[in-house]
Amino acid sequence: MKKLDVFTPVGLVIGLAFIAFAIITNGGVTGFQSFIDIPAVIVVFGGLISAILVSFSLKELKRMIPVIKKSFQKEEFDLKGLVHTFVTLSERARREGLLALEAEVEDVDDPFIKKGVLLAVDGIEPDVIVDIMNAEILALEDRHRQGRSILEKAGEYAPAWGMIGTLIGLVLMLKSLNDPTTLGPNMAIALLTTLYGTLLANLVFIPMASKLQAKTEKEIFVKQIIIEGVIGVQSGQNPKILEEKLSVFLPKSQRRDEESNEMDGQEAIMNEA
Template sequence: MKKIDLLTPIGIFIGLTALLAAIYTNAAGSGELTDFIQVASMFIVLGGLTAAMLINFSISNLRVLPKVIKETFQTKDLNLQELIDTFVSLSSRARREGLLALEAGLEDVEDPFIKKGVLLAVDGIEPDIIKDIMMAEVVAMEERHRKGRYILEKAGEYAPAWGMIGTLVGLVLMLQNLNDPATLGPNMAIALLTTLYGTLLANLVFNPMANKLALSTEEEVFVKQIVVEGVIGVQSGQNPKILEEKLSAFLPNHVKTEEEEVLEEKVVNG
């Protein structure tokens, strides 16, 4: 189940707040936000970035960009212990009533990947083939995520580059008008602010989002590996306790510690 990930907007907000605080609390005490708003610099960075993305990707690639960005504002509620309990329950039922009985109990399972695996097991497919089918889906998922993440990664590369291009444009304009002191300030502003805009977009938006998606993919692959092992265990008729011990090996150490503490409390309290 997905829920809103507040860390992404909070991180962007903190980054912008820190930048604004630096502007208004500079040593000279004369910082103004309007000093850092330069329309020409925005045109160079945003226009150049857009042009580069259009050249680099096809329309079909870019259509997924809003969905990819949306994913960085969402997170999945991963309860590994609950997942393990699900397979222990399925294993118990399979040993008690047979594999065919599992199909009727899938109504309470929300994850389509689990459903697919259990249905393959119910159909009597060999464990190795089940694993191959399910891992092929995992590989396909990784590739889809990689392609979406790649768009953000390239944007993170192009934004600073176009910032440097804007800096060169500003420097050329400044050098061509050295005899007119009135133009030095605006041209220097273009030179420096384009670099600021490009670097800010790359390091506050595009690259952090891409890295967040990469971590999210790793977590999802990890969970799907647990599912695959759980399905194979159920299909092969493993003892529920043995299956639970096997799947518990995937739990992080801090989760294992919490589980052990709960068990100890139960023993102490009788």
């Protein structure tokens, strides 16, 4: 299930708020005017856009909007529910055989689970199932990396174009030392381009790319659990043993809850006896 990842917009807002607070503290509300310079904006954003266009094809650039959108989304993974799903599949497979799972997985939403279980039902060797499912994980990781690479490159190019703007401003300033009225605007270009470029890289592009990488790693982790579950079901493992095996992937808090519930159940049985 995908929800709004509030930490992405909140982080952006907090970062900008601290910068605004620093400006207001030292220069008041009118101090913002000193940090807005159209030539500096043109140098950084124009240079950044041109560098991105040179680096990537149109097909790759079309992925940028969905990639940025994904950094504002949060996908929930119910690991405890995932373990329960495989325990249920294992119990039915032991009672009725693997062929009975073909109807069981119709109610499962995750296509990766469906694919693994159907491969097991078809009698594919475990090693082959692992290879097929790992190949899909590698393909997923490669797709995510390609989409993320645009943000990573933007994070590299933004400070570089900030430095180019700084060099332009310094050259203009040095060539017009005889005219004091031009020193201020040229110095503004020199300093503000570096500020814009660094701000874009370290507040927007690099953090978003890092978040997307973390999301990819989490998704791969969940798929590795699914592979373990599929192989466990196919090999006919005892549901309790499979549950114990998959439970090691759960957070400690959830494992403690399960252990506590199991102990309570055992205690209730002893009391009844």
